[in-house]
Amino acid sequence: MQLLAAVPVGFALAAYAGQIFFAALIARAPLALLSLNATDPILLGVAHQAPLWAFMAIGMIRLFITDPFLYRLGYDYGPNAKAYLAAELGPRSRVIRTMDWLERWFPRAGWLLLFAVPGYPMCLLSGIARMRQLPFVVVNLAGTFTRLALVWWVADLFSGPLGAVIRFINRYSIPFTVAMIVLVAVQTARNQHRASNAERARLRQEHSSAGERHSEAEPDLS
Numbered sequence: 001m002q003l004l005a006a007v008p009v010g011f012a013l014a015a016y017a018g019q020i021f022f023a024a025l026i027a028r029a030p031l032a033l034l035s036l037n038a039t040d041p042i043l044l045g046v047a048h049q050a051p052l053w054a055f056m057a058i059g060m061i062r063l064f065i066t067d068p069f070l071y072r073l074g075y076d077y078g079p080n081a082k083a084y085l086a087a088e089l090g091p092r093s094r095v096i097r098t099m100d101w102l103e104r105w106f107p108r109a110g111w112l113l114l115f116a117v118p119g120y121p122m123c124l125l126s127g128i129a130r131m132r133q134l135p136f137v138v139v140n141l142a143g144t145f146t147r148l149a150l151v152w153w154v155a156d157l158f159s160g161p162l163g164a165v166i167r168f169i170n171r172y173s174i175p176f177t178v179a180m181i182v183l184v185a186v187q188t189a190r191n192q193h194r195a196s197n198a199e200r201a202r203l204r205q206e207h208s209s210a211g212e213r214h215s216e217a218e219p220d221l222s
Helices: 001-021 030-035 040-049 050-065 067-077 081-089 094-116 122-127 133-157 161-173 173-217
Strands: none
Touching: 001 030, 001 067, 001 173, 030 040, 030 050, 030 122, 040 094, 040 133, 040 161, 050 067, 050 133, 067 081, 067 122, 081 094, 081 122, 094 122, 094 133, 122 133, 133 161, 161 173
């Protein structure tokens, strides 16, 4: 499980690097930034800066590359994979809360949800629900392509305002980079705090359960 999770976790760390160096890379090396981080704000910025073919090719690879690992993680380990991510990210993290919501809807609209949200939670849930591999790949790639095409269309529609924003960020890249370092540090500290609280709660629950089992096992000598 940890081996399968290592690839998504590694790309999550790369996304943090892209977030930190966003201001330095958005105008100078937009495709390098895209290969690190493919969140929607960065996709919009890169779409304004890069050729269509490069944006689509690198965007498809970056967005899809972790999905087969998440699918396999859910397929092979089922609910234990979700519990592992909850321990890593914290039970109240956005990813886990999103998974709880999607899990309730997956039996009725799984393929549609995967097309609309081909990301971390849906790929894991697709594996847990034992969706066949070929439909998973086809639906996932179709959803990813549609997302990138929509982002490109929006970036072209608002090219003037986007260009002004990118020029402003590029002009003040050093202060923006410092601000991103602080933001990422705060996010990391909060995630570690949540994970630590979740681990302590789990240990307390296990200790309480063990105490109850011990009490039940003691003979009644009265």
